[in-house]
Amino acid sequence: MSETYTVGIVGLGAIGLELARALDKGVPGLKLTAVAVRDAEKARAAMKDFKDRPLILDIAKLPRECDIIVEAAPSAIFEEVATAAIESGCVFVPSSCGQLLPRMHLVERAKETGARIIVPTGALLGLDAVRAAAEGEVESVTIQTRKPPRGLEGAPYLVQNNIQVLGINEPTLVFKGNAFDAAKGFPANVNVAAALAMAGVGPERTMVEIWADPGVTRNTHTIKVEAAAARLTMTIENVPTEANPRTGKITGLSILACLRGLVSTLKVGS
Numbered sequence: 001m002s003e004t005y006t007v008g009i010v011g012l013g014a015i016g017l018e019l020a021r022a023l024d025k026g027v028p029g030l031k032l033t034a035v036a037v038r039d040a041e042k043a044r045a046a047m048k049d050f051k052d053r054p055l056i057l058d059i060a061k062l063p064r065e066c067d068i069i070v071e072a073a074p075s076a077i078f079e080e081v082a083t084a085a086i087e088s089g090c091v092f093v094p095s096s097c098g099q100l101l102p103r104m105h106l107v108e109r110a111k112e113t114g115a116r117i118i119v120p121t122g123a124l125l126g127l128d129a130v131r132a133a134a135e136g137e138v139e140s141v142t143i144q145t146r147k148p149p150r151g152l153e154g155a156p157y158l159v160q161n162n163i164q165v166l167g168i169n170e171p172t173l174v175f176k177g178n179a180f181d182a183a184k185g186f187p188a189n190v191n192v193a194a195a196l197a198m199a200g201v202g203p204e205r206t207m208v209e210i211w212a213d214p215g216v217t218r219n220t221h222t223i224k225v226e227a228a229a230a231r232l233t234m235t236i237e238n239v240p241t242e243a244n245p246r247t248g249k250i251t252g253l254s255i256l257a258c259l260r261g262l263v264s265t266l267k268v269g270s
């Protein structure tokens with residue numbers, strides 16, 4: 001890797017555009033060199049005030065210009081982005097980390113190519129403590145997610161089971177199961193559950209409840225871990241982005257903090 005890490009972002013939506021703006025303002029040791037987008041004209045307009053405009057490239061060409069590839073795109077193109085990054089030995093930072101759960105062979109492949117996969121804490125909290133607890137005995141890990149109904153609308157699990165969330169007037173449990181099935185049924189909604197599963201005891205043992213709650217304005221996640229070393233109870237209440245009500249504003253900031261952690265001399269938190 002070069003002294004300054006070159007960064008590429010796939011997708012300039014709620015997460016990607018905020019991250020691109022922050023990198024353009026200047027982060028020591030990091031340089032945004034390229035982006036891959038769906039609509040190049042829209043991307044040029046969004047980046048017109050950037051000090052140093054990145055190249056707009058196809059996903060497959062991104063690894064030539066970038067040490068680190070951040071995926072901030074719809075889950076449907078996760079595999080294409082992951083494959084491009086991993087085959088080229090890049091550092092791959094996925095936002096749509098729920099898509100990793102059924103594709104753990106990508107981790108094996110990364111071992112062969114020298115790539116690294118760094119899952120950011122994203123819209124969640126406390127993964128350092130969960131990882132520490134999981135070095136010892138863990139009895140149970142649960143996450144309860146509450147979202148305003150519009151933040152869940154259209155999820156495949158709701159559509160398949162004919163569950164209407166718009167118009168409900170009381171908190172409604174719409175899913176209870178493990179993180180593997182949660183990520184499959186709600187690919188745009190519970191990446192947090194997938195990250196928790198990977199930090200802790202895996203997707204089969206990580207239990208998830210998803211509530212459509214007309215009483216909340218924030219995407220709210222509560223984690224509970226019962227472990228030999230500690231009992232953890234943590235809640236985060238995320239302000240939704242204007243661009244995408246499913247996505248909390250903290251997600252892009254978390255990825256920025258994660259990238260800083262890759263280059264900083266002083267790194268706080270494991």
Ligand SMILES: NC(=O)C1=CN([C@@H]2O[C@H](COP(=O)(O)OP(=O)(O)OC[C@H]3O[C@@H](n4cnc5c(N)ncnc54)[C@H](O)[C@@H]3O)[C@@H](O)[C@H]2O)C=CC1
Pocket residue numbers: 010011012013014015016036037038039071072073074075077094095096097121122123124187188189191192195243244246247248251
């Ligand atoms: N890990 C976490 O904690 C979180 C993960 N996410 C996930 O992150 C991903 C991105 O989220 P948002 O930024 O909110 O989504 P968004 O919908 O606001 O942005 C996605 C962007 O990708 C672009 N795009 C679509 N097809 C593309 C293609 N073929 N090539 C390049 N760009 C393409 C779209 O035009 C859009 O600008 C989603 O999968 C979301 O579920 C979201 C919130 C938290």
Ligand SMILES: O=C([O-])CC(=O)C(=O)O
Pocket residue numbers: 123188189190191192193219220238246247248249251
């Ligand atoms: O889990 C996700 O993908 C998004 C989320 O709940 C949030 O932004 O709070």
